[in-house]
Amino acid sequence: MSIKEIDKEYIAGTYKRFDVEIVSGKGSKVYDENGREYIDLTSGIGVTSFGIADNEWKAAIVDQINRVQHMSNLYYTEPCALLAKALCEKTGLKKVFFSNSGAEANECAIKAARKYACDKYGEDAYTIVTLENSFHGRTVTTLAATGQEHYHELFKPLTAGFEHIRAGDMNALKTICEKKRIAAVMIECIQGEGGVIALDKDFVISLYEYCCENDILLIVDEVQTGNGRTGKLYAYMNYGITPDIVTTAKGLAGGLPIGAALFGEKTQNVFGFGDHGSTFGGNPVSCAAALSIIKRIDEKLLNEVNEKSKYIFSAFDGAEGVESVSGMGLMIGIKTVKPAAEVLGKCIENGVLCLTAKDKLRLLPALNIDFEDLKKAVEIIKNVCKE
Ligand SMILES: *Cc1c(COP(=O)(O)O)cnc(C)c1O
Numbered sequence: 001m002s003i004k005e006i007d008k009e010y011i012a013g014t015y016k017r018f019d020v021e022i023v024s025g026k027g028s029k030v031y032d033e034n035g036r037e038y039i040d041l042t043s044g045i046g047v048t049s050f051g052i053a054d055n056e057w058k059a060a061i062v063d064q065i066n067r068v069q070h071m072s073n074l075y076y077t078e079p080c081a082l083l084a085k086a087l088c089e090k091t092g093l094k095k096v097f098f099s100n101s102g103a104e105a106n107e108c109a110i111k112a113a114r115k116y117a118c119d120k121y122g123e124d125a126y127t128i129v130t131l132e133n134s135f136h137g138r139t140v141t142t143l144a145a146t147g148q149e150h151y152h153e154l155f156k157p158l159t160a161g162f163e164h165i166r167a168g169d170m171n172a173l174k175t176i177c178e179k180k181r182i183a184a185v186m187i188e189c190i191q192g193e194g195g196v197i198a199l200d201k202d203f204v205i206s207l208y209e210y211c212c213e214n215d216i217l218l219i220v221d222e223v224q225t226g227n228g229r230t231g232k233l234y235a236y237m238n239y240g241i242t243p244d245i246v247t248t249a250k251g252l253a254g255g256l257p258i259g260a261a262l263f264g265e266k267t268q269n270v271f272g273f274g275d276h277g278s279t280f281g282g283n284p285v286s287c288a289a290a291l292s293i294i295k296r297i298d299e300k301l302l303n304e305v306n307e308k309s310k311y312i313f314s315a316f317d318g319a320e321g322v323e324s325v326s327g328m329g330l331m332i333g334i335k336t337v338k339p340a341a342e343v344l345g346k347c348i349e350n351g352v353l354c355l356t357a358k359d360k361l362r363l364l365p366a367l368n369i370d371f372e373d374l375k376k377a378v379e380i381i382k383n384v385c386k387e
Contacts, residue, residue, distance in 0.1 A: 196333025
């Protein structure tokens with residue numbers, strides 16, 4: 001049996017895979033089972049921040065594996081402490097809890113927000129408001145947070161205590177707050193799975209001010225937008241706000257599993273001994289990988305991200321077969337005239353890997369993609385769009 005046949009036989013049928021098996025790669029080039037080369041504009045849904053098998057990233061991991069691959073969280077290890085320090089120094093936030101995925105980082109934020117509100121305002125103050133068209137994960141609670149009904153349908157009852165408002169609708173939030181005390185508002189600054197839609201700056205600032213005035217926690221889900229993806233270290237930095245809790249995951253460790261919830265001034269001491277935990281959270285190998293990634297996301301790299309972003313926007317803006325371009329940094333949505341799924345299929349046939357989000361083609365290339373590879377891939381996509 002081929003790998004594709006074995007996979008179809010034994011893997012639970014949750015993923016509709018493309019007909020390509022990736023066996024190796026280097027940087028932003030990957031190779032399939034027949035040795036065919038593709039330019040990768042997905043980085044595994046924004047995970048492999050510095051591409052495939054990056055040398056510095058590998059060295060950090062190998063070095064840590066040779067020391068210690070895992071210890072329980074009841075003992076100290078260096079990578080976990082140093083990564084938390086680096087994240088706090090770069091954001092001004094105060095404390096970190098490490099987990100293994102985006103959904104878990106959000107679960108942690110939700111627990112922290114509930115505890116903060118319960119301690120201060122009593123047991124009824126648990127409601128968390130999120131946005132319509134958001135995506136916060138696949139666990140039963142983060143599904144409840146996700147403001148897209150089609151993810152909910154088959155899995156009810158979901159965790160209680162979530163309400164959804166339309167992005168931009170401050171009045172809807174105020175109406176909820178007139179009826180009850182809420183714990184938090186949770187947003188993605190750029191809705192990724194929802195179609196690469198950046199929130200309006202005035203709305204985010206109004207939301208931030210309202211939350212500050214009313215002691216409502218603002219949680220920013222940076223699982224996809226974080227770690228340099230949007231041209232700043234975190235996307236909230238494009239909006240001039242200071243969240244109370246930031247969650248991140250995908251690109252943080254460059255391709256190893258990790259999740260992190262970062263706590264600000266108000267929330268830093270919400271959790272006490274035993275309030276939360278994770279066996280694998282803060283794993284030394286994942287943290288060593290993440291530390292190597294975070295150290296490299298400096299001004300120079302972010303400038304390159306912004307230059308490449310400008311190039312992509314100008315290449316697709318007004319191009320034949322393209323209706324519009326959205327997003328920020330290297331998180332880009334392209335509304336194509338032809339159905340996005342059809343464009344994606346043709347791109348793969350022509351040697352470029354991309355993604356979709358709702359009705360858009362979605363690009364999430366590695367932050368350090370070579371300009372030459374990027375240009376080549378963009379030309380291929382443009383040709384597919386106008387065919
Ligand atoms: C991917 C994603 C998640 C879920 O992350 P997992 O690691 O798959 O659990 C949560 N929020 C956002 C914004 C995401 O893009």
